Amino acid sequence: MPKAKSFLFKRFLKRTFSKLEKLIFLLKELLTPRQFIYLSCILVGMSSALAVIILKTFAHWVFKSSQRLDAFFHLPYSNSTLPIIGIVITVIITKRLLGGSIEKGTSQIMYAVAKKRGIIPRKQMFAQIITSSFTVGMGGSAGLESPITVTGAAFGSNFAQNYRLSYKDRTLLLACGVAAGIAAAFNAPIAGVLFASEVILAEISITAFIPIMISAATGALISTVVLNEDILFSFKNVEFYDFHNIPYYILLGVLSGLVSINYARTFRKVEHYIASLKFNAINKALFGAGILGVLIFFFPSLFGEGYENIKILADNHPEQMVKNTVFERFSDSSWILLLVISATMLVKVYATSLTLSAGGNGGNFAPSLFVGSYLGFTLASFLNLTGLTKLPIGNFTLVGMAGILSGLFHAPLTAIFLIAEITGGYSLMVPLMIVSSVSFAISKRFEPHSFDIKNLADKGEVFTDNRDTNILNSIDVSKLIQSDYKAISVSPNLDELVQKIQESDDAIFPVLDEENKLLGLIFLDEIRPIVFSPFKVKYTTTNEVMHPPKEIIFYDETLETIMEKFDTSGCKVLPVLQEGVFLGFINKQLILEKYRMRLKSMVIE
Incomplete structure (x- = not known):
């Protein structure tokens, strides 16, 4: 009976979706x-x-x-x-x-x-x-x-x-x-x-x-x-900012930028190390997750997303962070609590990178907010404990989240308005703008691409903030290669070349060896006086008339790099090689035509 009900329910859903699709x-x-x-x-x-x-x-x-x-x-x-x-x-x-x-x-x-x-x-x-x-x-x-x-x-x-x-x-x-x-x-x-x-x-x-x-x-x-309110991530207790604290917000922005850079570089190092291990998927998961388990044993707040811990810090109750941990006996020591929180902030990147590189699925958005909140709390608490000033712990905890989010993802506007919205108002708008912009500027200076896309950006496989680069990188290089060429082999005379000239309209002829490796190029404009003289055709070798290419395009290069080679060489056509093997030619004019066509289709209006 249950199977029959399940079948009828699936049939009902299928019919419903079919009708909705038709509508x-x-x-x-x-x-x-x-x-x-x-x-x-x-x-x-x-x-x-x-x-x-x-x-x-x-x-x-x-x-x-x-x-x-x-x-x-x-x-x-x-x-x-x-x-x-x-x-x-x-x-x-x-x-x-x-x-x-x-x-x-x-x-x-x-x-x-x-x-x-x-x-x-x-x-x-x-x-x-x-x-x-x-x-x-x-x-x-x-x-x-x-x-x-x-x-x-x-x-x-x-x-x-x-x-x-x-x-x-x-x-x-x-x-x-x-x-x-x-x-x-x-x-x-x-x-x-x-x-x-x-x-x-x-x-x-x-x-x-x-x-x-x-x-x-x-x-x-x-x-x-x-959704229930406890599932959503929100804050209500926020103090209005004091303009006298602006220098400390600038300092938080600087620290956020530096921590963002460290986070990105450390994450990639751990990721590359785990990827290099010669383990199968299960053993790699056990290895990476095992180290993660050890980190969580010492720093339990690394467990899960960590949003509850952010709320605890924003409410200035750090003693709750060490309950049922090896550090519980130090819950009355403000300096040791601060040291534990600082250590947790620095270790978070290892916990997240191990989680993901070991085979888990998730992202760095929540960890960036986690690290930012801990950084803001650490800075404000440190300055308060030294007696230099009296800073609002909650404000710095929240603004720190915007700093790391901006520095790590290169998204300052998102960082500003996300924190403004989850705090239920815009009383922190000025500090958010200061910290996010300073963090972004520092991170951008040392990491041109955001953390999440650096590996792909280095290969030219994702969009950047350069319009021309975006369009060029969206064009498939393999579809631009002209492979209908007439190749010439090395010869003591030009009889083969003359025959190929008669059979085609090509202006450039590649000279290839037995393994299809490029030896040089022969340009028709340069040899016209020779091909009209039977004597010169008979007694001129291919080596005498061929030239090495001014530039070579490699198959895995981006179009941005290819266009730079066209500009540097001044050529209109360049040869393409893959692992030394000649594939054909790419014409600069064809790239420009593709660029204009793609420009019309890509811009979202």
Whole structure:
């Protein structure tokens, strides 16, 4: 009987979705393109918000279930054991159910926009929810916001694919899904809009803000109605800032920038080390998660997202951080408490990098807020304990979050308005602007690309804040190679060359060896006097008329680098090699034509 009911329920859902899909297709025919985009952004916003609700609820259920599991089995050192179990479960799910891999981080969204024309795999609509819930819900030291943004982007992308929308509209709806996800996660619609425009989209016009704002508002509204207040991340007790403390906020901005740089570089080092280990997936998970378990044993606040600990610090109750820990006997010593909090702040990057590189799924958004709050608390508490001044602990704890978020993700506007929205007002706007801008300036000076996309940006595979670079990097180099060339072999005369000239309209002829390696180039304009003289044709060798290329294009180079080679050499056509093998030519004029075509299609209006 239960199976029959399950079958009928699935059949009902299938019919319902089929009818809804037909209705949306009908509306697409009846509405103008712009009206359909407005409708689409509402539907994408609703879908992303529901995904956030499911993700947070499921993660909360995993957490509660793991606590019940601990109570039943009496796991030794449960706070250290549960994250290991969660990461191993995540690895098994990824391996058995998700094809062995899962894309992590917001960098994958930008890669999809830059290189995959905004197409995100359908599995990302549910894969992030399942895997991150087990990782974070069981204590992995990461955040849920990155999986939320990827899920929202996947909903927007697949909606656009399903209803056959253009690349421009697909990218816009992808951004709408991201904005709605962030808005729903924090009940911060403005931060959602700014995150989508600052981090996800490199080029956006004013008119594109309307659909993104609608999606963000939709996501925030649904989240507010459905989720309980204790699941949302919010603060109410905030003091109005004192302008006499401005120098200390500047100092916090400087420290935030430096800590952001250290966080990014340390994370990459740990990630590369774990990736270099010759372990299988399970052993690597056990190794990385095992170290994480040790860190959590000494610093329990590293368990999970850590938002409750941020609230504790903002309320200036650091003694609660050491309850049931090895440091509990020092709960009355302000200096030792400060030392423990400072150490926790510095160790957080190791906990998060181990969580993710060992096979867990999550993001660095929540860890950046965690580190920022601890930094702000540490600075204010230190200055207060020394007697130099009397700073509001809560304000510095909250503003510090904006500093690290801005420095790490290069998103100062998102940082400013996110903290302003979750604190329920704009009384900290000036300190937020100071700390975020100073942190961003310092981080940008030493780390040109944001933490999340540096590896891809170094390869030229994601958008940057340079418009020309964005468009060039979105063009597929392999499709520009002209492989219909007439090759010449080394010869004591030019008979073969003359024959090839008669058979084609080419102006350049590559000279290749038996292994298709490029030996040189022969230019028709230079040898015209020779080919019209039978005597010279017979007694002139290819070595005498060929020249080494002024520049060589390698197959894996970005178009930005290729254009620099065209400018440096002054050539209109250059040869392309892959591992020494000649592939063909690339024409500068063809690149410029592709650039103009892509410029028309890429700008979101």
